[in-house]
Amino acid sequence: MRLLRFLPLAPAMGIFVCLYIAPMLLMFIYSFWTVQNFRMVPIWTLDNYIFFLTNTAYLRVFIRTVITAAVATGLALLISYPLAYYVAKIAKRAKLFLIFFIVIPFWTSFVIRAYAWATILGARGLINGLLISTGLIDEPLQQILYSPVSVIIGLLCIYLPFMTLTIYASLERLDDRLLEAAHDLYASQFRTFWKVTLPLTMPGIVAGIIFVFIPILGEYVVPNLLGGVSGFFITNIVVNLFGQSGQWGQGSAIAFVMMLFIVATLVACRRFINYDEIFSR
Amino acid sequence: MSNRRISRLALTVLAVCAMIFIYMPIAMLVLFSFNDSPFVAFPMSGFTTRWYTDLFADRRIIGSVWNSLFVGGVSTAIATVAGTCAAFAMARVSFRGKTLVRIIIILPLMIPSIMLGLSLLSVFVQLHIHRSLVTVILGYCTFTTSFVTLVVGASLHNLDPSLEEAARDLYARPTGVFFRVTLPLIAPGVIAGALFAFTLAFDEYVIAFLNSGTQETIPLVIMGMMKYGLSPKINALAALIYAASFLLAVVASTVLLRRGRLRRPAPAA
Numbered sequence: 001m002r003l004l005r006f007l008p009l010a011p012a013m014g015i016f017v018c019l020y021i022a023p024m025l026l027m028f029i030y031s032f033w034t035v036q037n038f039r040m041v042p043i044w045t046l047d048n049y050i051f052f053l054t055n056t057a058y059l060r061v062f063i064r065t066v067i068t069a070a071v072a073t074g075l076a077l078l079i080s081y082p083l084a085y086y087v088a089k090i091a092k093r094a095k096l097f098l099i100f101f102i103v104i105p106f107w108t109s110f111v112i113r114a115y116a117w118a119t120i121l122g123a124r125g126l127i128n129g130l131l132i133s134t135g136l137i138d139e140p141l142q143q144i145l146y147s148p149v150s151v152i153i154g155l156l157c158i159y160l161p162f163m164t165l166t167i168y169a170s171l172e173r174l175d176d177r178l179l180e181a182a183h184d185l186y187a188s189q190f191r192t193f194w195k196v197t198l199p200l201t202m203p204g205i206v207a208g209i210i211f212v213f214i215p216i217l218g219e220y221v222v223p224n225l226l227g228g229v230s231g232f233f234i235t236n237i238v239v240n241l242f243g244q245s246g247q248w249g250q251g252s253a254i255a256f257v258m259m260l261f262i263v264a265t266l267v268a269c270r271r272f273i274n275y276d277e278i279f280s281r
Numbered sequence: 282m283s284n285r286r287i288s289r290l291a292l293t294v295l296a297v298c299a300m301i302f303i304y305m306p307i308a309m310l311v312l313f314s315f316n317d318s319p320f321v322a323f324p325m326s327g328f329t330t331r332w333y334t335d336l337f338a339d340r341r342i343i344g345s346v347w348n349s350l351f352v353g354g355v356s357t358a359i360a361t362v363a364g365t366c367a368a369f370a371m372a373r374v375s376f377r378g379k380t381l382v383r384i385i386i387i388l389p390l391m392i393p394s395i396m397l398g399l400s401l402l403s404v405f406v407q408l409h410i411h412r413s414l415v416t417v418i419l420g421y422c423t424f425t426t427s428f429v430t431l432v433v434g435a436s437l438h439n440l441d442p443s444l445e446e447a448a449r450d451l452y453a454r455p456t457g458v459f460f461r462v463t464l465p466l467i468a469p470g471v472i473a474g475a476l477f478a479f480t481l482a483f484d485e486y487v488i489a490f491l492n493s494g495t496q497e498t499i500p501l502v503i504m505g506m507m508k509y510g511l512s513p514k515i516n517a518l519a520a521l522i523y524a525a526s527f528l529l530a531v532v533a534s535t536v537l538l539r540r541g542r543l544r545r546p547a548p549a550a
Contacts, residue, residue: 005374009382012367012426015359016385017474020392020423030403065479079299086296090289094425100299100534103301107530109484111500112519116306119313119511157303163383164299189284218393220487229339235395239491242399252403255396262391 031252038246058237058254065233066261068148068223069216072155073163076212077205079156087164088171099168102161110158116224117154120139121145121226146228152153154222163208170204171197206272214262234258246252307523314516330516331434342518350415352498353483358419361475363422364429365467369459372437389424397423398491405492412494420488425478432477433537436470437463463475469536476533480526 034043050060087098105113120126122145131137174197182192223233234254241251317329338341367386371379389397401420405412439465448462464471486500493501499522506515 002289005371006376008366008370008374010366011363014429015363015426016389017423020389020397020499021385023404024392025330026403026407029401045315057532059458079295079302080290083299087290090292091296098296098529101349102303102532103441103534104435104527107526107533108307108466108523109526111484111486111503113306113309115503115511115519116514117308118507120306120518122511139424157306160299160303165464176469179541207478214391215393218395220393220505226489231346235393238395238399242402242491248403251399255399259392259396262393266391 008080027252028256030248031256033249035247035249035260040248044213045125046248048249049257051250052254058170058234061232061237062234062254062258064076065217068151068155068231068233069219072152072159072216073209075152075156076160077162077208080160080167080208081205084164084167084171088174103162103166105158105161110221111225113158114154114222117150117157117226118145121150121153125259137251145226146231148227148231150226151223151231151233154226158222159212162211162215165274166208167201167204170201170207174200174249183187203273206269210269211265214265217258217262306431310523311520312515313513314520316513319513320479320511332513333521335514336521339514341497342499342502345497345499348414348496349483349498349500352417352489353419353479356418356425356482357479359418359422360429360478361471364426364466364474364478365433365471366435367426367430368437369433369463375429376521386427389427390431394424394485394487398488401488401504402491412492414493414496414498415491416494417489419484420492425482428478428481429471429474432474433467433470436467438468440466472535472536476536480529480547537539 030040030045031048032046033040034045034047035041036043083102084201087095087102091098091130122128125145128137178196179192180202182196218235219233220235220239223231224236227233227236235258238251238254238258241247241254314332315328315330317331371383371386373412375421401416402412404410405416410416444466445458446457447461453461473504485498485502489498489501490504497505499518503515503518506512
């Protein structure tokens with residue numbers, strides 16, 4: 001009878017155990033196995049990890065991935081904060097309307113939006129078209145698309161709304177009377193922002209950073225579509241190792257190093273926010 | 282002009298620019314879907330609806346639309362049932378190790394889909410399971426279930442528990458309480474969660490790319506076509522998907538806005 005209470009959890013737990021916990025364990029085991037004749041054989045080794053950690057080309061891509069993700073996250077924060085502030089504190093009648101239009105992109109395809117950026121940044125895209133028609137340049141700039149810059153633009157456009165919404169939520173919870181109090185005590189606008197608004201919305205900022213930085217680290221589609229040879233991510237290498245080269249052990253090892261990095265980031269952010277509050281509202 | 286008004290103006294300009302940035306790709310897509318030229322490039326030519334008629338004549342694309350609807354529909358159905366039940370248990374039953382279970386529920390949304398996809402691929406290859414749309418659905422069940430659990434959990438949190446207590450006091454059995462009181466009250470949350478889970482599954486690329494075998498869903502077709510350059514047919518398809526997503530979002534937000542009626546009463550001041 002007591003066990004019966006857990007019955008509602010059974011279907012979900014069945015799904016989770018069979019379809020991601022067990023597979024992840026298998027992949028973890030693979031990261032310590034050897035490949036022979038394109039098959040995984042249980043010869044235990046640390047070579048897969050050593051291979052990745054001593055391969056400067058792969059490490060460079062890993063670092064580039066982290067830097068690109070960090071830059072995109074930073075830009076997202078710089079754009080999102082004023083936007084969220086405008087929606088939460090300044091827009092009055094347009095508020096619901098604006099939130100609606102910030103939420104809409106969540107419902108639309110990543111692949112399609114990345115594709116759309118290819119049409120804007122391409123050799124014959126909007127940017128080059130405008131530059132040529134205004135006479136600023138004669139030949140289309142080739143290097144906008146398929147570069148780290150186009151990857152950052154694409155990522156920013158897709159992940160910006162995540163950041164805006166978390167910051168908006170924390171600004172919305174901020175009591176306006178605190179801002180009035182600061183104003184009454186002769187704090188300048190800048191000082192009010194720096195000493196009151198910013199510290200009180202810090203949980204929203206950190207949550208936004210988590211919701212943008214971590215998914216970008218695992219992003220595959222955008223760097224694949226917009227990155228070219230100079231902009232691809234570590235995930236593209238992992239997929240190639242699994243696909244063409246059949247190096248499943250090395251691919252798994254890189255994936256778990258990436259996972260470790262993600263977990264470390266989440267743990268580091270624990271100092272600033274309460275995860276229970278975000279996820280079990 | 283006062284300081285306050287200048288910063289207000291600056292914020293307004295920034296907000297407008299940000300919205301333009303978010304919506305520019307969408308505008309470009311729609312614009313080029315009506316452009317009378319086989320190249321998605323400037324300068325633009327005349328107006329045409331040719332790409333839309335071409336689209337409906339393309340059997341590969343139409344097939345992929347059905348595949349996407351099938352995959353999205355089945356995984357959403359599974360996720361909605363499993364997720365709603367799980368959310369109910371998490372909200373109403375207290376037990377040890379709840380934090381661990383909560384982490385298990387949240388993880389599929391934090392793990393990169395590349396890892397979900399590759400680890401499943403490893404299992405399917407190891408067990409010699411033929412890859413098809415069914416294996417894609419299996420891959421989608423995880424994160425859609427997590428998503429529904431979180432959304433329904435939020436609605437349960439907002440529900441006034443005294444309504445369930447009243448039903449129990451009137452001798453309703455536990456199943457009766459759930460189906461006749463709780464479920465109708467959290468229905469908007471369940472519907473919104475299901476709609477959102479569906480769009481997530483409908484658009485997913487990486488897991489499908491790794492686990493679909495030879496069958497194609499819409500994102501796979503779009504990526505495949507892009508290898509041969511940009512095509513206005515993709516624009517037409519994308520514009521239609523956008524219109525459909527937009528409608529779905531409008532429906533979901535109206536459903537969610539109705540949710541506020543039977544909230545947990547605010548604590549007395």
